[in-house]
Amino acid sequence: MKRLMSGNAALGEAAILSGCTAYFGYPITPQNELTEHMAKRMGESGGVFIQSESEIAAINMVLGASAAGVRAMTSSSGPGMSLKQEGISYLVADELPAVIVDMARGGPGMGNISPSQSDYFQATRGGGHGDYKTIVLAPATVQELTEIVPLAFELADTYRNPVLILGDGMLGQMMEPVDFDALKRPPDVRKDYILDGARGRPARSIYSLIFDAKLQEEHNWKLQRKFQLIEQNEVRYETYLTDDAEMVVVAYGMGARIAKGAIKRLRNEGQKVGLVRPITLWPFPMKLLQDLSATVNDFFVFEMSAGQMVEDVLLALEGKGNVHFYGRPGGVIPMPVELYRIVSRHYYQAQAARGGN
Amino acid sequence: MARDSAGGATATKTVYKRPSLLKPAHFHYCPGCGHGIINRLLMEVIEEMGLAESAICVAPAGCGMLLYNYFEIDVIESAHGRGSAVATGIKRVLPQNLVFSYQGDGDLAAIGTAEGFHAANRGENITVIFVNNGVYGMTGGQMAPTTLLDQVTTTSPAGRCSNLAGHPVRICEVFAVLDGTAYLERVAVNKPSGVTKTKKAIRKAFQRQLDGAGFSLVEILSPCPTAWKMGTMEACAWVDDVMKKVFPLGVIKDTGGDCAAPAAPGAGAAEAADSEEG
Amino acid sequence: MQGRITIDGERCKACLFCIELCPRKSIQLSEELNSKGYFIAAFDGADDGETSCNGCGTCALMCPEVAIEVERV
DSSP states (O other): OEEEEEHHHHHHHHHHHTTEEEEEEOOOTTSHHHHHHHHHHHHHHTOEEEEOSSHHHHHHHHHHHHHTTSEEEEEEOHHHHHHHHHHHHHHHHHTOOEEEEEEEBSOSTTOOSSBOOTTHHIIIIISSSSSOOOEEEOOOSHHHHHHHHHHHHHHHHHHTSEEEEEEEHHHHHOEEEEEOTTOOOOOOOOOTTOOSOOSSSOOOEEOOOOOSHHHHHHHHHHHHHHHHHHHHHOOOEEEESOTTOSEEEEOOHHHHHHHHHHHHHHHHTTOOEEEEEESEEESOOHHHHHHHTTTOOEEEEEESSSSSHHHHHHHHHTTOSEEEEEEOOTTOOOOHHHHHHHHHHHHHHHHHHTTOO | OOOOTTSOSOOOEEEEOOOTTBOSOOOOSOTTOHHHHHHHHHHHHHHHTTOTTTOEEEEOSSGGGGGGGTBSSEEEEOOTTOHHHHHHHHHHHOTTSOEEEEEOHHHHHTTTHHHHHHHHHTTOSOEEEEEEOSEETTTTSEEOTTOOTTOOBTTBTTOOOHHHHOOOOOHHHHHHTSTTEEEEEEEEOSSHHHHHHHHHHHHHHHHHHHTTOOEEEEEEEOOOHHHHTOOHHHHHHHIIIIIHHHSOOEEEEEOOOOOOOOOOTTHHHHHHHHHHHO | OOEEEEEOTTTOOOOOHHHHHOTTOOEEEEEEEOTTSOEEEEEOOOSSSOOSOOOOOHHHHHOTTOOEEEEEO
16 A cells, blocks of 8 residues: 655654664754654554664664664764764674664765765765775665665674665655555574573673784674675666666666656667666675676766765776766755756767767 | 581681682783772672673773673673663663663763763663773873862873863762662772672662662772872772762762663563463 | 681782781782782681681772682681
8 A cells, every 4th residue: 555655754664664673863854754753653663762862872772772682773864974983883893783874965064954975985985994894775766665674674684784774865855655565574583692681591792892903803804704795695786778778877866866867868869878776885786887888888977976986886897988977966956857968968979989889 | 507516627608709700811900900899799799689691781991891701791892982872772672681881981971971961861771880980091091081180190291170171070960960860879999898888889779770760870989000100008098088079979869769660672572482482 | 716718819919908908917918929920919827727817808808800719617
């Protein structure tokens, strides 16, 4: 049954249906509808809700709840995500599952409350200290949240690692019809590391301090092996009209929706443009782009930022082909027609450079 | 404990034995440090109250950061200062367990003050063991929010000056104003009578938690001979002669009373699953 | 009532608490070094007999290393 919901509220509902029983969050626009939804629904469903005193407190409450064995979530936007970076580093080091939602807004600094995609580096490189990765999922529609959210909890439990859902203010606050009927609650995983009192078992401890550098190195390689597994198994993306494309736009989230609008116009004029929409920003669909570069010469990266994912595209292509870029930072949302004009110009220039074909 | 009537081999009575909840590892603390005494008291109380299978400890950054090497109970290491938030997350999800954080001057009175204050204000049903030795020990003896005026530390080489660095913070008194705090006591482990009182205070705080009374905190004045640059006995005397005057000992707040501890989320389901597994 | 204590010398860090606080002065700093490099506290009671220790347990109460066990005979 379809309901009209904001992305934020739908995300919250999907989390509860996925078995999330602990949510901690601090108000920050543009994700407050999520915090408010959890306040209401956690109360109804018997879960734990705390409006924490800060985003720092929230991520540490998540750490505690996760260590105690439950599916725990927090959410924020840019400035609050910066505060959470220390906690995220600790979650990875402790190998604890968690779901963290970023509804990105204009930045840097206080920025504004308009949607943007300028937290890509922070999300995929990790703004916290140490060698680590978090899985980053980038939904593009409110309906897609009903698949992304249970996936996030499942991946977090499976890999014992935090998972970031990277949205933006537009996805969070837009109202779209959403249907939860197909949402499957991820099955519970046996957690033999949790702290719930040493009843009938030896005492356990969870910590990340390892003084001996060689032992710390061992722990790091263990984590890296986990990340390699994730890279092998968990890449997700969508391709749109790439089979005959001479130019492929690479965009994610709301950027991909704007790009699709532009591509429809371009195709109407016979311009063979397609789209790669990464759904996992980490692990990034490196191989897909490498494979496409065998037949596609020009990749056009579009982001609502000054250019962050473009670096991953360059890395993936390893110098093959041409990489074009268009970005609007600061919370500006270009209309599809604007992107269409820019891509079109680059398309014809690229065509001319190839000798008219 | 009967004596053999012929006056031969006699039975002995154990007056004191190492608590079984202390792991065999040797403490890393400096000679004369109060942490060793406090660690021991915590395990004694938990053992005596039969809470070994329930207790979960949140360890800090600081000299107390290696508690998981010493305590035979579940222990989680927290980021510096965040112990009260981590303990909150655990206790909200496992309200039937005994959950306590162990925090020093930096952890609670500096970087973690917001988390401590708000856990206290929300009346989180946790216990904070707050070790006050007036300095940052682990990092080499820098000034702490609890450092006394004129006290020399590595970052107050001319002595703490209130113009530059403010006055020492009395956490118990600050938290006492919050309605969510149920039991706050300040004790000291610088002498035998203090150690006995400290054990009683810890026991009382844990009992308050079990009774669902709200936030409890035991502030323990503890000698740090190394950072204070004193001999061990001198450091103990200093707690009495100087520290106590700024940090008065005693019960700062005790609301008594209790209320039913809340059920964990989905608690009914967990019990049903347990009984299914038999 | 006689007391007897055992001190785990390897744990001892010569903090002097037990020595200074023993009301019967039954503990002294010995000339024996442990592997940490401390001169360890030693109980002056002979195995069999007389000692001024009355098993009050003050030493164990204050020992920061939990190195002392106390019995009454």
